[in-house]
Amino acid sequence: MSLEVRAVAKGVRNAQRRLGAAGGSKRTEALHSLSRLLSAREDEILEANRGDLDAARASALAAPLMARLALDAHKLENLREGVLSLARRPDPMAEVLRETELDEGLILRQVPSPLGVLLVIFESRPDAVVQIGALAIRSGNGVLLKGGREAGRTNRVLVECLRESLADAGLDPNAVAGLEGREDAAAALDLHDLVDVVIPRGSGELLETIRRSTRIPVLGHSEGVCHLYIDEKADPEMAARLAVDGKCDYPSACNATEALLIHREFLPRAGALMTALAEAGVEPRADQFCKPCFPDSILATEADRGREYGDKILALFAVTDVWEAIEMIHRHGSGHTDAIVTENPDTATIFLREVDSASVFHNASTRFADGYRFGLGAEVGISTGRIHARGPVGVEGLLTTRWILRGRGQCAGDYGPGKRSFTHRSRKTT
Amino acid sequence: MSLEVRAVAKGVRNAQRRLGAAGGSKRTEALHSLSRLLSAREDEILEANRGDLDAARASALAAPLMARLALDAHKLENLREGVLSLARRPDPMAEVLRETELDEGLILRQVPSPLGVLLVIFESRPDAVVQIGALAIRSGNGVLLKGGREAGRTNRVLVECLRESLADAGLDPNAVAGLEGREDAAAALDLHDLVDVVIPRGSGELLETIRRSTRIPVLGHSEGVCHLYIDEKADPEMAARLAVDGKCDYPSACNATEALLIHREFLPRAGALMTALAEAGVEPRADQFCKPCFPDSILATEADRGREYGDKILALFAVTDVWEAIEMIHRHGSGHTDAIVTENPDTATIFLREVDSASVFHNASTRFADGYRFGLGAEVGISTGRIHARGPVGVEGLLTTRWILRGRGQCAGDYGPGKRSFTHRSRKTT
Numbered sequence: 087m088s089l090e091v092r093a094v095a096k097g098v099r100n101a102q103r104r105l106g107a108a109g110g111s112k113r114t115e116a117l118h119s120l121s122r123l124l125s126a127r128e129d130e131i132l133e134a135n136r137g138d139l140d141a142a143r144a145s146a147l148a149a150p151l152m153a154r155l156a157l158d159a160h161k162l163e164n165l166r167e168g169v170l171s172l173a174r175r176p177d178p179m180a181e182v183l184r185e186t187e188l189d190e191g192l193i194l195r196q197v198p199s200p201l202g203v204l205l206v207i208f209e210s211r212p213d214a215v216v217q218i219g220a221l222a223i224r225s226g227n228g229v230l231l232k233g234g235r236e237a238g239r240t241n242r243v244l245v246e247c248l249r250e251s252l253a254d255a256g257l258d259p260n261a262v263a264g265l266e267g268r269e270d271a272a273a274a275l276d277l278h279d280l281v282d283v284v285i286p287r288g289s290g291e292l293l294e295t296i297r298r299s300t301r302i303p304v305l306g307h308s309e310g311v312c313h314l315y316i317d318e319k320a321d322p323e324m325a326a327r328l329a330v331d332g333k334c335d336y337p338s339a340c341n342a343t344e345a346l347l348i349h350r351e352f353l354p355r356a357g358a359l360m361t362a363l364a365e366a367g368v369e370p371r372a373d374q375f376c377k378p379c380f381p382d383s384i385l386a387t388e389a390d391r392g393r394e395y396g397d398k399i400l401a402l403f404a405v406t407d408v409w410e411a412i413e414m415i416h417r418h419g420s421g422h423t424d425a426i427v428t429e430n431p432d433t434a435t436i437f438l439r440e441v442d443s444a445s446v447f448h449n450a451s452t453r454f455a456d457g458y459r460f461g462l463g464a465e466v467g468i469s470t471g472r473i474h475a476r477g478p479v480g481v482e483g484l485l486t487t488r489w490i491l492r493g494r495g496q497c498a499g500d501y502g503p504g505k506r507s508f509t510h511r512s513r514k515t516t
Numbered sequence: 517m518s519l520e521v522r523a524v525a526k527g528v529r530n531a532q533r534r535l536g537a538a539g540g541s542k543r544t545e546a547l548h549s550l551s552r553l554l555s556a557r558e559d560e561i562l563e564a565n566r567g568d569l570d571a572a573r574a575s576a577l578a579a580p581l582m583a584r585l586a587l588d589a590h591k592l593e594n595l596r597e598g599v600l601s602l603a604r605r606p607d608p609m610a611e612v613l614r615e616t617e618l619d620e621g622l623i624l625r626q627v628p629s630p631l632g633v634l635l636v637i638f639e640s641r642p643d644a645v646v647q648i649g650a651l652a653i654r655s656g657n658g659v660l661l662k663g664g665r666e667a668g669r670t671n672r673v674l675v676e677c678l679r680e681s682l683a684d685a686g687l688d689p690n691a692v693a694g695l696e697g698r699e700d701a702a703a704a705l706d707l708h709d710l711v712d713v714v715i716p717r718g719s720g721e722l723l724e725t726i727r728r729s730t731r732i733p734v735l736g737h738s739e740g741v742c743h744l745y746i747d748e749k750a751d752p753e754m755a756a757r758l759a760v761d762g763k764c765d766y767p768s769a770c771n772a773t774e775a776l777l778i779h780r781e782f783l784p785r786a787g788a789l790m791t792a793l794a795e796a797g798v799e800p801r802a803d804q805f806c807k808p809c810f811p812d813s814i815l816a817t818e819a820d821r822g823r824e825y826g827d828k829i830l831a832l833f834a835v836t837d838v839w840e841a842i843e844m845i846h847r848h849g850s851g852h853t854d855a856i857v858t859e860n861p862d863t864a865t866i867f868l869r870e871v872d873s874a875s876v877f878h879n880a881s882t883r884f885a886d887g888y889r890f891g892l893g894a895e896v897g898i899s900t901g902r903i904h905a906r907g908p909v910g911v912e913g914l915l916t917t918r919w920i921l922r923g924r925g926q927c928a929g930d931y932g933p934g935k936r937s938f939t940h941r942s943r944k945t946t
Binding site: 103106107186188192194199201202282283297301303321324327328330331334335416427434438439440442443444445446447448449450451453454455456459460461472473474476477478486487488489490491492493494495496497498499500501508510512 | 616622629632727733751757758760764765857869872873874875876877879880881889890902904906908916918920925928929930938940
């Protein structure tokens, strides 16, 4: 089995090299073709999906998983829109990032280059096949797609569409391949010489399991423990609004607010906040300082610090100033997204400068931490890692660079003390 | 022991957060102070170094290691120059990389941010303490420095200088710490929650050993198997010059040329190349097609493909065209640096476009692949990894980004179909 997966991955690697070196217009053509195929083969896709849904129903799959598994004409239309919007965006590989004249007739350019081969492991959502496949084509990457078993029939048709779209554009279809079964996934996680990055799409547990079982870099986030610090000088109405939106807009999202850090001087003005949380049906868990202002709350324990509830539960901790808030965020946060509410610009500046998280906000909901909202177009995921990509990751997160040097036969030994000097004239900097 | 290293690393992490958030002028001040301290404490440094050298002599350390271990007034002067040149460069953290208006009064900025805590493991060269320490200060990173046992006395004084320079600038000296002994290094490699990147400075073996023993991302290169492809249309004199420079300028460097791929049609014109290699004292190992043109060569075997000699030995393989050369580079190269010699611009374009290595050159020696020559200033190392940094890595390689959003109380739930729309007006793009 392992040998077979290695052969498939080698095929992806070889095809990817040609995909990455092809002109951007070919990759754009493939995306247009993909959008057409998703229309032309819609019946086939939905039929395969019905097959998956029937089998899932028979094995009593949980309702939220069923909802993620299901495709319909509307979801397909959204997917086509996403593919076309990627096709309309400028080729991310066309740009020269940096250009330096090292000496007369010796010109160095740094240019974007695909990461190489992505291994994407996702749970039951078949939309991920199209989204990630399209991102990979746009960025010249090869991709091994391993979806959940429940979506096997649907995924197979969608992988066929991706491959066909490459062939339509005169590109090698082997740049995209589907994997099935746990053994295949495990074998692929061992291929650190052929796979450049693993992208898990699913729960934090999925990511942690993968991170523990591979030496390949993993792109993604395991936890989203986001804080909202309500400063002494916060507008009480705004604090209430941001707390409710941060918690309730989508409580199980990674960018949902999990804890409020409340300045003790703000507590006497927390009435609007208390009412808003109660009206929104949020269960507050307050420490001893906050409890008197939130009489309906239950007492928070140490276990409520740094906890991702994924539900309409919110921890409330009192702090004495912005510095204590920052300290608590560094100690208990997950480096995902943290926000401050304050009308004091100096305190905001301290917070924005000091908090070492991927996204740091002033007077805005933590829920804005998202590739679409950030204007990055399609989203690869949100990274809480610090290496390579951090925060919401767009197509750029699937690119690395190459250095291209054009000369006239220059030798390194010609340069040095008493010999030629470098000019290092910058023509363009990143 | 492990607990102690964890405590030290925690101290570095805490101090680093303040170092990263401090103004760039403070970090510049620390670098100026470091340069002064290296002068003021020169006698002490050289005395400690003599102690290390005496002990090394007594234990019969190999001559090349002795040479790397030794410091003198001239080497210290160079180190001071390097530190000052970093101090003179603009603060890499001052730039705004991207700015987008998400909506009126909702402004997103992507700004540089330190990676966090670096763990630098190096062999006997004490210069690495100053070079890496200065790079860390410039980029706001904390650093754990683990040098070779032989350089213990010297390293201790140099780490003191780094810490004192931070204190002089009003920064927390604990952002820099020295580690000693193998157990400390092993314990530090386990701290994936506190250390963000490991930078080995030394042999490819050191890097491979480290890569196998940690889950922390490792920045560096394990091998440099660089190819020079001599095209049918190569200028014979230029080919000879680039081959000799690539091989002989510094044969044990990672960017030294290890193999020539020679177009069969070029072979009849390989006389100048043969003579130049012989005069430079290079031992050629030629395949059956090249052998007749290099009568003094020994016959190359399969073991000579993809081999890093690190010596004045050069493999010579014939190819039928540029495509076969590209194929051989992808199969046997290490993705470090590969070059083409040709007067045919179309062939050069194919090569530069298709070869998937960190550095790809036309009519220039592979030896140019170097941070100093590329004009990056001080060099962190050369990366053959594709994630985060690729090729010669300067200060930028020690930075990641943060996303800063400033609003007026906007909620994510306010946006969507039938509600507010994002403007996504780009003010600055990377």
